[in-house]
Amino acid sequence: MHEVSVIDGQALKDTPRTLADRVKRQRPDIVGLTATTLSYPALKQTIHAIKTRCHPPPRIIVGGSHISAMEDYDEIADSVDCIIKGEGEYILPKVLESNGIYEGSPIEELDKLPFPARDLLTPPLSTYRGNEPRFESPETTALWSRGCPHNCVFCSNIIFKGRRPRFRSPQNICDELEELVTAYGVRSIFVYDDELIGASREQSDWLIRVCKEIVNRQLHRRLSFKCQGRCSQFADYDTLYAMKHANFKAVMWGVESGSQKVLNNIHKGTNLETVTRVFRDAKRAGLINWSFIMVGNLGETKEDIEETRKFLQCLKPDLVQVTCVTPIVGSPLYGLAERKGWIEDNNFSHYFTTLAVARTDTLSRSEIQQEQLKFSDQYVRLLHYRAILWRKIGSSFTSLSNFKLLPFRTKKFLGLLKRYGFRRLLR
Numbered sequence: 001m002h003e004v005s006v007i008d009g010q011a012l013k014d015t016p017r018t019l020a021d022r023v024k025r026q027r028p029d030i031v032g033l034t035a036t037t038l039s040y041p042a043l044k045q046t047i048h049a050i051k052t053r054c055h056p057p058p059r060i061i062v063g064g065s066h067i068s069a070m071e072d073y074d075e076i077a078d079s080v081d082c083i084i085k086g087e088g089e090y091i092l093p094k095v096l097e098s099n100g101i102y103e104g105s106p107i108e109e110l111d112k113l114p115f116p117a118r119d120l121l122t123p124p125l126s127t128y129r130g131n132e133p134r135f136e137s138p139e140t141t142a143l144w145s146r147g148c149p150h151n152c153v154f155c156s157n158i159i160f161k162g163r164r165p166r167f168r169s170p171q172n173i174c175d176e177l178e179e180l181v182t183a184y185g186v187r188s189i190f191v192y193d194d195e196l197i198g199a200s201r202e203q204s205d206w207l208i209r210v211c212k213e214i215v216n217r218q219l220h221r222r223l224s225f226k227c228q229g230r231c232s233q234f235a236d237y238d239t240l241y242a243m244k245h246a247n248f249k250a251v252m253w254g255v256e257s258g259s260q261k262v263l264n265n266i267h268k269g270t271n272l273e274t275v276t277r278v279f280r281d282a283k284r285a286g287l288i289n290w291s292f293i294m295v296g297n298l299g300e301t302k303e304d305i306e307e308t309r310k311f312l313q314c315l316k317p318d319l320v321q322v323t324c325v326t327p328i329v330g331s332p333l334y335g336l337a338e339r340k341g342w343i344e345d346n347n348f349s350h351y352f353t354t355l356a357v358a359r360t361d362t363l364s365r366s367e368i369q370q371e372q373l374k375f376s377d378q379y380v381r382l383l384h385y386r387a388i389l390w391r392k393i394g395s396s397f398t399s400l401s402n403f404k405l406l407p408f409r410t411k412k413f414l415g416l417l418k419r420y421g422f423r424r425l426l427r
């Protein structure tokens with residue numbers, strides 16, 4: 001029997017040292033740590049801080065997307081006791097006391113997993129405001145399925161063997177949602193699945209059943225939802241309408257580029273007509289469309305980026321995010337970029353995707369950075385602020401805690417008014 005606690009260092013804005021101090025106060029026997037490629041440098045610093053501050057030092061077990069993608073562990077072999085690749089739930093309890101490298105198989109029956117023990121969380125769930133686009137708070141995350149069958153070159157999905165999609169039942173999902181509402185007062189959910197909509201026909205049929213169960217249990221009156229999606233023939237109007245009816249508010253679509261050539265190069269497996277149709281249908285259904293665009297994809301030239309700009313003008317998304325293509329460890333792109341010598345910055349803590357770290361055969365690193373900045377400045381910020389600000393000012397009148405933010409939001413609004421002018425802000 002073990003006593004467990006969960007510390008969310010990111011939410012607490014901890015440094016490796018402050019996080020290690022929290023660990024020290026709890027005097028645990030075992031510490032489990034997770035890392036994406038971006039947070040891998042912080043993971044190494046945290047392990048070092050824990051080892052030097054805690055006496056005797058606890059056992060250290062690591063896992064996560066970056067750990068699963070790594071090919072050799074020499075760098076951390078001396079400082080960690082146990083490394084877990086793949087899905088961790090079943091393998092972890094078996095190897096708690098063992099040393100070495102283990103691999104968790106893809107879990108087939110997701111309904112058998114217990115719900116996340118959110119009561120163990122520091123800080124408490126009630127303090128979580130969530131990511132943009134923000135709706136009601138507290139917001140939390142939930143995972144309704146696992147695995148994506150597609151092959152986009154920039155995505156590290158392939159590292160998880162269980163790319164075959166596996167779905168939780170609508171009943172099991174709604175049981176967790178009920179717990180979130182009643183036990184934690186949660187009001188908004190970011191469904192964290194790779195792509196909740198657009199991956200396959202099977203997925204759309206399942207999603208419609210989930211949405212119906214949400215409505216049957218009246219959970220759509222107490223919760224709102226947002227998710228990521230893939231623009232494909234499977235993201236059809238019926239599914240989008242079912243989502244809206246269940247109180248989904250926004251979908252973050254991986255549009256990536258407005259050039260068909262680039263979409264083909266990155267194996268996106270979709271076309272511009274389909275993207276346009278999906279955006280139109282999602283808007284008709286009443287959803288907020290957030291378009292994710294990348295600059296610096298395989299074979300992309302400045303002309304392709306110009307095509308993307310023009311495409312967005314026709315697409316009319318509500319929000320846009322533009323990032324620099326970043327070779328994430330585990331993705332096919334990373335292997336290619338390494339072989340071609342494209343990677344110019346090896347410091348993973350810079351891999352937050354608005355900083356260019358690599359070049360391609362067609363664009364230099366500084367060209368990628370300039371294009372990303374130009375895009376952001378000309379287009380993204382205005383759209384982003386306009387949509388978010390109007391909504392936020394409106395929501396100031398929905399509760400006392402929101403009302404207290406009104407002076408801050410008004411000040412921000414006036415700043416934007418000065419910057420963009422009245423007509424552009426209202427348009």
Ligand code: B12
Nearest residue numbers: 032033034036037063064065066084087088156157352353
């Ligand atoms: C939602 C999401 C986000 C959210 C929240 C991220 C966060 N910090 O929690 C947002 C939008 C903020 C985000 C941002 C980014 N993301 Co993101 N994101 C995801 C997504 C879709 C789901 C993450 C999740 O919660 N999964 C569910 C959990 C349960 O899965 P898991 O973390 O992998 O954990 C399992 C195993 O790995 C293992 N495990 C994990 N940790 C541990 C620890 C121990 C001790 C053990 C034993 C086991 C174990 O067991 C778990 C259960 O089976 C994943 C894709 C995916 N399907 O995972 C990408 C993913 C994690 N993101 C990715 C990337 C690249 C980013 C960004 C760099 C992008 C950016 N624009 O900046 C940032 C980095 C954020 C950060 N601080 O690290 C990559 C990471 C690739 C890599 N090589 O690390 C992924 C895998 C997407 C992809 N396929 O390429 N992301």
Ligand code: SF4
Nearest residue numbers: 148150151152155194
């Ligand atoms: S980017 Fe999305 S659609 Fe492409 S492989 Fe990754 S999760 Fe699947």
